[in-house]
Amino acid sequence: MAHASDLDLLALHGLRLKGFAEANVIAALIGEDEDTVADALAKAAVAELALHRDGRMTGWALTPAGRVENERLLAAELDAATGADGRSAREIVRSVYDRFLAMNASMLEVCTRWQVKDVDAQVLNDHSDPAYDAVVIADLGRLDEGVQPLLVELVALFDRFSIYAGRFAHALEQVRVGDQQWFTKPIMESYHTVWFELHEDLLATLGIDRASEGAH
Numbered sequence: 001m002a003h004a005s006d007l008d009l010l011a012l013h014g015l016r017l018k019g020f021a022e023a024n025v026i027a028a029l030i031g032e033d034e035d036t037v038a039d040a041l042a043k044a045a046v047a048e049l050a051l052h053r054d055g056r057m058t059g060w061a062l063t064p065a066g067r068v069e070n071e072r073l074l075a076a077e078l079d080a081a082t083g084a085d086g087r088s089a090r091e092i093v094r095s096v097y098d099r100f101l102a103m104n105a106s107m108l109e110v111c112t113r114w115q116v117k118d119v120d121a122q123v124l125n126d127h128s129d130p131a132y133d134a135v136v137i138a139d140l141g142r143l144d145e146g147v148q149p150l151l152v153e154l155v156a157l158f159d160r161f162s163i164y165a166g167r168f169a170h171a172l173e174q175v176r177v178g179d180q181q182w183f184t185k186p187i188m189e190s191y192h193t194v195w196f197e198l199h200e201d202l203l204a205t206l207g208i209d210r211a212s213e214g215a216h
Contacts, residue, residue, distance in 0.1 A: 003081050004159045007032065011040035012070040013160070015050060015062045016204055017197045022059045029163060074205050081157055089157050090206075096150045097202045103146050104199065110139050111184050111192050127180055137175055140183070140191065144172050147198075161201070167194045 005013075014026035014037075021029075023038040030037070041060050044050035049066035053059060062070065081089035113136050117125045127133055147168065154161035171191040174182035184192040203210055 002156055002159045003077065005077060007036065007040050008044070009070070009073040009077065010160060011037055012044060012049060012062065012066055012073065013201075013204070015041075015060055016067065016070050017200055020053075020057070020059045020061045026060070030160070031163070071204060071207055075207055077158070078205060083157060092153060092157060093202065093205055096153050097206055097208075100147065100150055100199070100202060103143060106139075107143055107192075107195055110136060110143060113139075114183050137183075140172065140175065144168055144191075147195075164194060164198050 010030040010032065011026060014030045015021065018025060018029065023041055024034045026041070027034040027037040041050050041052070044066060045052060048063055049069050050060050051063050053061065078090050078093060079088075083089060083092045112119065113125070114133075115125055117123045117129075117132065125132070148165060151161060151165045151168075155165075167189055168191065171182045171189060171194060175191065181188065182190050184190055186193060200210070202208075
């Protein structure tokens with residue numbers, strides 16, 4: 001049976017994935033009650049693991065100590081878990097990560113093609129060519145067909161990975177019905193945003209720094 005992560009881990013991890021967010025955003029992401037998440041973040045603030053910032057933009061963020069603690073909790077959770085086939089959870093997640101990383105360059109290329117029709121000439125895609133867009137959307141669909149089985153493997157280990165499949169499916173459906181912003185627009189649940197968060201999730205779970213991941 002999949003492992004259910006405890007709230008302290010989930011609250012910190014939600015901040016790791018979002019970078020900067022209010023409690024209601026983290027609550028929606030991790031599937032917990034907002035008041036419960038707010039209490040967990042307040043507890044993390046007392047321990048100097050999280051910080052609430054006020055001003056033009058308000059929200060919570062991890063402190064450097066919080067980032068370290070999040071990775072410690074993730075490593076402990078990973079090392080304590082075992083897959084149904086007897087393999088260690090770390091081995092399974094690493095295998096998923098390697099396959100995800102192999103698709104990542106294709107994802108970046110597809111996103112670039114969605115935004116720019118000719119990179120060398122810097123011709124932007126103004127989405128006036130339905131045939132061109134249809135090809136790019138079809139390629140995104142094929143990437144989705146590749147990532148969904150990876151999510152099945154992850155969810156079999158940890159409940160917390162269940163946040164991705166539905167978000168990917170929703171973003172892809174919105175793109176297919178003509179809402180262009182759901183492909184790559186930042187600061188919303190676009191397909192690219194969810195992909196970036198899954199990438200960050202795998203890096204954090206395995207304790208890999210994004211800047212040096214090619215060396216691993």
